[in-house]
Amino acid sequence: MTRRIIHIDESPIRFERWRRYLPSWLQRFLPSGGGNVEDHHGKGMFGFSVFLLSESLVFVSFIFTYVALRLTHSKNWLPPGVSGVELSNFVIINTVVLLSSSFVIQPAENALKDGRLNRFRWLWLMAIAMGSYFLIGQLIEWSKLDFGLTTGLLGATFFLLTGFHSLHVLAGVILQIIMLMRSFIRGNYNKGHFGVSAATLFWHFVDIVWVFLFSLLYLW
Structure with a gap:
């Protein structure tokens, strides 16, 4: 015993x-x-939430830096010959796909809680596909811009913000892939699913951050 x-x-x-x-x-x-x-689920989620809080502080510092530079260099923000960031249909679709993935990954976690493993797998796989779509779309957008990382403050701040966020999206996709693979291990989630809950919370965090970055970079 x-x-x-x-x-x-x-x-x-x-x-x-x-x-x-x-x-x-x-x-x-x-x-x-x-x-x-x-x-240990509650304590684990608390610890992971503290980690995300520390990550949010990094994003906040980057955002405040962008705002400060944008306000103090408003007259020469766009280098000569550079049109800047444009809100295109491509960017809007990419954003809608990423934000919609939160409404897919949460039902996936709920399905796992209810013991519906197949439903979890399909919804989780859909969330992975949507995150991957966003990453590919981000790379395509970067390739079409008329400025680069070294193009003044505009290029440095834009690629810093979007690049750091995309790194988090990539980490989220990798976490999701790992959790999906673990679902095929017999009885893996019988005693708990902290990894799935943490990956879901991380993904919500990534989506919320993108709402702020999208408003700042494309609507301002």
């Missing part, structure tokens, strides 16, 4: 006191006090 090991909650912040007052969707990201060692 396997002895159950119990965690002792030694956190200086007693989340349990006010955790119950939060909506259910937010409770999953906060650690619960103590519990069995096998019940």
